[in-house]
Amino acid sequence: ADVIRQNEAGHREMGFADWVTVAVHEQTGAVAGLTELVLASPPRAFQEDTAVVPAHRGSGLGLWVKADMLCRLRAERPDVTEVMTGNAASNEHMLRINTRLGFRPHRAIGEWQAGVGELVSRLA
DSSP states (O other), X not given: OHHHXXXXXXXXXXXOEEEEXXXXXXXXXXXXXXEEEEEEETTEEEXXXXXXXXXXXXXXXXXXXXXXXXXXXXXXXXXXXXXXXXXXXXXXXXXXHHHHHTOOOOOOOOXXXXXHHHHHHHHO
């Protein structure tokens, strides 16, 4: 919750609006899953994090929260006509959800990582 709130504050500072759809487990009141969408520059929106708590995975909840967000977006913001999303190529579950919802590949991005000490030592 804290990370989502920090993201929202940062987006507000940039003039963006966040929409969050949350699924709550009725018996406990705990969040079971969520998805986040950022309205940065209509007609485009950015589908951000979608997450399901491990105890609720495998039930279709990730698909449900993401689909609900898109249906709400269509109904409430007809000026948004394009949604961008992304995820790791290794995340087969989210790839399946995105494909089922109708998303298609747009571009591939590689991210690289190394420790600063290792990078500096290679420069010497």
